[in-house]
Amino acid sequence: MFKELFSFELRNGFKKWSTQIYFLVFLTLGVLVGLGTTGAFDTSTSDSILTKNSSLAIARLIVGMSGNFMVLINGVMMISIMATAIQKDYAYNFHGLLYTTPITKNGYFFGRFSANFLLSIYVFSGMLIGYFFGSLYGLGTPQLGPVNIFNYLWPFLIFTVVNTLIIGSIFFALTTFTRSTLSSYLFCIILLLLSILSDSILSDIQNKDLASLIDPFGNFALRQTTEYWTPFEQNKNTVPLSGVLLWNRLLWLGIAISCIGFTYFKFDFNQFLQPFSLFKKKKSNLEENIYSNSGKSLQEILTVQKDFGWIAKLKELFYLSFFEVKRIVYTPFFGIIGFIFGVLLIVISNFIKSMYDAEAIPVTFLLAELSEEGLSFFLLLLIVFFSGNIVWRERENKIDELIGVSTVSNFNLMFSKFLGMVWMVIIMQVFSNLICIGIQFYKGFYDIEPLTYLKFNLYNLPYYLVLIGFSLFVQLIVNNKYFGFFLTIFPVVFLPILYNYLEMDGILYSFNSSGPQLPYSGMNGFGQVLYSYFIVKSYWIMMMLLFLFVALLVFPRGKEKGLSKKYLLSKTSFQLKHKMLMFLFLFSTVGLGAYIYYNTKILNKAYTEVEMEKMRVDYEKKYKYLEKISQPRIVSSDLKIDIFPKTSGWNVDGMYYLKNKQQKPIDSIIIRYPNNLNGHFSYKKIQLSDSGKEIFNDEKVGLKLIKLNTPLQPGDSVAFNFQYEFAPKGFSNSDTETEVVGNGTFFNSHNLPGLGYDSDTELSENEARKKYGLKSKPRLAKVNDQKARMNNFISNDADWIRFNTQISTDDPQIAIAPGYLEKEWKAKGRRYFTYKMDAPILNFYAFLSADYQVKKSKWNNVNIEIYYQKGHEYNLDRMISSIKNSLSYYTKNFGPYQHKQVRIIEFPRYASFAQSFPNTIPYSEEIGFLTKVEPNKPEKIDLPFYVTAHEVAHQWWGHQVAGGNVQGSAMMSETFSQYSALMVMEHEYGSQAMKKFLSYELDKYLKGRSQESKNEMPLMLVENQNYIHYNKGSVVMYALKDYLGEAKLNSILKKYLNQTKFQEPPYTNSVEFVNLLKKETPDSLQYMIKDMFENITLYENYVKDLSYKKIGAKYEVKLTVGSAKYRVDGKGKSKKTPVADYIDIAVLGSKSKQFPEGKELILKKVKMDKPEKTFTFFVNEEPMEAGIDPYAKLIDRNVKNNIHDFKSQPAKVNLDANDKSGGAGMQVTVNTGD
Structure with a gap:
């Protein structure tokens, strides 16, 4: 029975035009993305050393098509396929007949599930197939590596297939139990909530594991697993199913399998007689209402006041709009959405962060901004869902014919739905404002500005008006509610992606555009964009009203389904005043469009990225000779x-x-x-x-x-x-x-x-220069270029x-x-x-x-x-x-x-x-x-x-010491300023407080090098690479201070400043500083200068084993640690080099407010001249943790294994397979109990 039901369901699914449209949409998008990323379109060109068909690139593409707004569009498609697999039998009243046939529970349940799961995989495979063929345009170019089918299939398996199984299983289970897709839409919101929440809590790097686990799509788990991969590793490595990514996949697969298992166990053909419901319905009070009029005479009850004037029509419109909004806000769906949104707003209000996890003060405009950003997600879903529901409600409840013969005009029927949804938006905005005010009070902030909330509400309301009108238009035109959902979301989600790849950005065609925007400022409010915002939004509102009047011509009244027949039926009710209004909206749309065109194309000519590239090329070709004058x-x-x-x-x-x-x-x-x-x-x-x-x-x-x-x-x-x-x-x-x-x-x-001549005006991207026949251009002149040193870096x-x-x-x-x-x-x-x-x-x-x-x-x-x-x-x-x-x-x-x-x-x-x-x-x-x-x-x-x-x-x-305009100049300005600030901070807050700051700096450096588009440079040759001169510079200089001593390093810096301040050309360079540093550094630490300034050096420091026992009043600690050292080239390829470095060893006691990282029972430098060494220490207090390089002063991609507690044994560390050093290591005993 399984085979028959499975094949029947699969055949029917492939025959549906909606399935093929979904597939074609993803296929087309995949082709366009593939072509766009490999340079098929005439768009601007940027440098990149990453290939577009690596395992990681494919994985990023797949998970990128799962997050944010894509949750909604993927969810709609999944609901229309997976969620309705069994529910459709009830929707079409087929279940009574079907369940009398000799079908088995196993065949029916898993036949339907498996077939629709494969249909979903088929739909989502369109993106991968399209991208594969689209990206072939780049064959033979550096943008495309060797074609390896496994690079496509493996990410597709662990992300697309697994995500489809996870989400599809939950949708299938929810709808099977409740007989309504409402529960699936609610879960779609929960998925969106988890995605947003994961993104929010990532603002604190200490929350990485939590963010990675709760993300159902694996996006953040993938990001954490590969965040420090160098370009070389990104191009060569296969995405590993290990670590937090493995745990994420197992966790959500477990949830999915549990849902399916529980649903199968509880499923019974009799279940449809009494579907599961989260909400009990009230008993009908129809009889009560009838008898409530028993005190009135029959004449009083039957007396009807006839009034067809415009005031009556207006009253009717508002009464109907209130009816519509009641039918929305009294639904469980709206209540649950409001509750979820409220919880999300409260949670993410704790993650309004600036740099370095610094929390923002909850001033009103920041909360209002956060509120509107959150509302944009939730209101999109509410508008999409309820636009379909209120248009299809009469037909689904089989009262459409009754409504059709009423005296209510099409105009009032349609615009009452529009106004009802506008009221819904306003209710959500007020609800959001109240939550934000509550958050401000809770955080002890009482300078509330109600008018600011109102300003944000009014500013964003036109966006929702356009979205409501467009959603109703689509549902009234399209004869399929679920396809209407898809079409409604399409311009919001897919078109921006398409425009981004094609570098198209036009107010007149970017759906529901707001024109030029500025973030709200406590100093300048909304800024000078209010006028253009009003004009642009008026344009889109007029277009929306025009669409609604077109929809009015085919408003569903009766059983006719075709647009032409609907038009013929409604033409008689489409009066002259309607035609005049329609003409007014058309005239206004064209007029406003012309005015916008005049402003954006004539008064302010808009140049595409390609046009700007060509102007830069012309500038260089035409005027380059002036550089020699x-x-x-x-x-x-x-x-x-x-x-x-x-x-x-x-x-x-x-x-x-x-x-x-x-x-x-x-x-x-x-x-x-x-x-x-x-x-x-x-x-x-x-x-x-x-x-x-x-x-x-x-x-x-x-x-x-x-x-x-x-x-x-x-x-x-x-x-x-x-x-x-x-x-x-x-x-x-x-x-x-x-x-x-x-x-x-x-x-x-x-x-x-x-x-x-300004060489900065030239094209800086070498791929673009190659396209226009220009020679490659270095980011900066060589460090010893005497001509370039005649100019300072400013x-x-x-x-x-x-x-x-x-x-x-x-x-x-x-x-x-x-x-x-x-x-x-x-x-x-x-x-x-x-x-x-x-x-x-x-x-x-x-x-x-x-x-x-x-x-x-x-x-x-x-x-x-x-x-x-x-x-x-x-x-x-x-x-x-x-x-x-x-x-x-x-x-x-x-x-x-x-x-x-x-x-x-x-x-x-x-x-x-x-x-x-x-x-x-x-x-x-x-x-x-x-x-x-x-x-x-x-x-x-x-x-x-x-x-x-x-x-x-x-x-x-920078203003006393100014380096020449050559490699390394940013080290003297930015790196030295970072170090100086670090010392002021350390003297203010203490050395232990620096660990968190330096952990952010290390994290930013390691992430920055993974995004390098040309070559990572050593610190002394930095080429205006922020992640090097800011973030790596902080770590390096702090470590250097630790090794040389603060006074010694400061004396070197002072000597260098006195030698170079206010100097005339040729300006100083990083070589002069490094030479001075070498001169002042002991021979035993000369290796550090090479590692820190002249080369790119990384470490893998780890704890291999640790234990302690109490001996009298002291504690004997045995600690085995290891250290591997790597030299890395500009592309990120690592090569192991012998370690012979002085590195901190620490034994830490209990944590307290005074010692947030643990009291230092032992902190000393030892020479790691072997890959692994065992140390014995005697301490006066019970140890809690121990390890190597506890404060991450050295650049290490995995600092978590630097320190370990004594409660469990450390995990095995995967080092370079070519490591042949081995050895039993050395035994060192140090008595520091006193």
């Missing part, structure tokens, strides 16, 4: 800047003095100024005091060549005057102005003119300059620039400020403006000022404390501070960084001003304290 240097900058916050515009009237520092005359000057691609710049003056002869002036790229009348002799100067205005026009397709805004302007000197047209500026802004804002305030005045509603530097600075400065409050303090003779938004006072004292501690530590250990003030200036959260200019530090509101600080908890990272210390350190490392 020697140029003078900017030695003075005198500026007048006018900022207009209301219009996002600014004017500049400036003068540079240009000096010939060459040994020969200069006869031509190349002026580089902001390009005018969008026509927002109006150039009034760009000229030299020696007017000379203009050879060319290319405004499109911002380049002008002037032949001087009189060559500029060595040591002579010439004035360069410029004056231009920046005035944005209309709105753009996606980008919007974030530099000059209503409140919180921040832009820097890169917006001002410069000199010479500027290629200046060294140290004199600087002063006059800056104006709207009253009451304060305008700020580097320097000391010399004068301030007001005139005609504007405020003017004059700033002047008292010493030369790098050609790098910024301009800021906002309605600031000011907090002041002082350290010795240095003024400290923080300019902040009112209401953002939370962390000002921590910032001031950090400034004082930093100035004290850096002055003592490195040398004097060169300025008389330090200013921190807040800017909106359009960027999440702080940046150090001379005595002036612009600082994002997000990472400092709104971060929760718990100074009494040293295990919590004090983010404002750390960031402030880092930026103050740049006043030494």
Whole structure:
């Protein structure tokens, strides 16, 4: 019986057009993704050393098609196939006949399940098949490795097949019991919840295992298993079914098998007589309602007031809309969704994090933003589900004919459903607001802003209006509810993926687009995008209403199913007023579309990535010869800047003095100024005091060549005057102005003119350069390139300059620039400020403006000022404390501070960084001003304290020591600033508090190298690779401090700073520092310099065995540890090298608030000159843990096995199979009990 039922179900499934459409959708998407990733489309090209057909690449593709919104679309398809396998017999009233036949429980249950499981596999295989054939376009290119079918089949098996079995089994079981797909939709929400929750808790790296286990799709388990794989390993290795990935698969397979087993055990053909229900229905009170009118006369009951006026129609519309919303919110589905959403919101509110797991202060706009982001998922599902339910409800309950003969118009029937769902959205928004307010109270935050919640609700409501209208339109047009679900989700999920690969981004065709967007800022609100948002949303709302009126023409009234017959039936009720409204909506859609086109294509021309590539290519081919023309240097900058916050515009009237520092005359000057691609710049003056002869002036790229009348002799100067205005026009397709805004302007000197050919404008991606016939380009010049060292890492047209500026802004804002305030005045509603530097600075400065409050303090003779938004006072004292501690530590250990003030200036959260200019530090509101600080908890990272210390350190490392524009320059600025901040933090919070910070740094470095697109470089040759100069730099410098001693390392840094500060070209390089470091380092530690700076070195440190026993008043500890050492090339290929290193050995006691990592009973360095060694220690307290390199000072991809407790034996470590060193190791006994 199984065979017959299985084959029958399979044949019928393949005959369904919905099955083939689902397959074709995935097949098409797979082909497009395959073609897109291998360069078939004319899109921009980026460098990558990863192949697109490796086992890991296929696995990432598969799990990537399972998360976030894809949960919904996959869920809908799975429900339509797996969940209805048995439920459809009841839905079509076929169960009564079917169950009288001699079918067996086993054959019926597993026949239906197996057939529909294979149908689901068939549908999802379309993605893999499509990707396989689409990616073949890249055969013979570096993007595609050798074609290995196993690379496709293995990820398909452990992810697609397993996930389909897991989800399908649960859907099948739920719907079989409840006879309703409602339970499956609820579980779909739970899957989405688990996916979001996994992503949220990953913000803390200590939660990796938990996040990996609760994710039903294996996405995070795969990520954790392979997160540190180098590009070489990613290309060569097969995804392993081991570790947390294996546990994830086993856990969810166990859940799935349990569901199927339980369902099969409980399943009975009689079960359909009384289906399982989570909710008991109330008994009908029809009789009670009938007798409630018994006191009235028959005439009173039968009297009907006839009213067909527009007021009656309007009342009818609202009454029906209230009826519809009641039918929604009183359903168990809505209640459970609300409960799940509430729980999710409460949980993820604890994971609003910034960098380094720093928790955000629960200010209202952050909670409102979180609420709306969460609602977008849940409301999408609610809208999709209920749009189908309220359209199909009458037909499913077999009252459609009764409704059809009523006097209610099609207009009211349809728009009452629309309004009912709008009420549903508003109810969910209010519910979400109340939860967020409760969260704020719970967290002890009482500065509630109800109007901010209302602003977010109103801002996001148009998005849901369009989605509701489109969902109803689809369900009214399509004669299949489940296919309607799929079509509704399609433009929300699939089209963005498609547009992303095709690099298409247009307001007019990107479904339900919002136009250019900015994150909400406590300083600037929604910003200047409100006008464009209103226009774009009006366009989509008009289009939605037009669609609804089209749907009105085919509104289902009666038993006719065809669209043409529905149209004929409803045409008589489609009156002139409806036609006029339809024309109005059509006219409005076209008119708004034309206006949007005018703004985004004419006033603000949108350039594709390919067009930008071609412009860069043209720039290089046309002007590369200019690079050989020697140029003078900017030695003075005198500026007048006018900022207009209301219009996002600014004017500049400036003068540079240009000096010939060459040994020969200069006869031509190349002026580089902001390009005018969008026509927002109006150039009034760009000229030299020696007017000379203009050879060319290319405004499109911002380049002008002037032949001087009189060559500029060595040591002579010439004035360069410029004056231009920046005035944005209309709105753009996606980008919007974030530099000059209503409140919180921040832009820097890169917006001002410069000199010479700009090599940074060239294409930097070598794959793209190859496509256009250009030679490969290094990221940076070689470390000893003498020509490149004639420029510093900041500027290629200046060294140290004199600087002063006059800056104006709207009253009451304060305008700020580097320097000391010399004068301030007001005139005609504007405020003017004059700033002047008292010493030369790098050609790098910024301009800021906002309605600031000011907090002041002082350290010795240095003024400290923080300019902040009112209401953002939370962390000002921590910032001031950090400034004082930093100035004290850096002055003592490195040398004097060169300025008389330090200013921190807040800017909106359009960027999440702080940046150090001379005595002036612009600082994002997000990472400092709104971060929760718990100074009494040293295990919590004090983010404002750390960031402030880092930026103050740049006043030494970057603004005193400036490296040449060569490899390694970022080490002297960023790595040394990281180290400096680490020391300030350590002196504030203690050494044990540094472990968590360094664990984040190590994690970021190891993840960063896995995403390397060219070559990983050693630290001293870093090529502006953040994961190296920031994250690896922190780990390396902290370890170096530990080995050399803090005082010794600081003395080396001080000596280096004194040798190189404020130097003229040629600028210093990392070789000079490393040579000094070698000179000052003992012979026994010279190997560390090679490992840390000159090579890429990784370790595998581990505990092999440990035990202890009490002997008298002491404890004897026996500890066997091992260490393997690897040298790695730029692609990530490892080679084992002999270990002969000094490494920390530790025995730790119990943990406490004072010792969060455990009291150090033993912490000493030993020489690991063998792969494994056994040590014996005597300690005075009972040991809890022991191990090697306990604080992860060395770079180790698996630090979990560095320390182990005494309760169990350590797991065996898988080392390099080519390791031949072996040996029994050595026995070392150390008595440190005293």
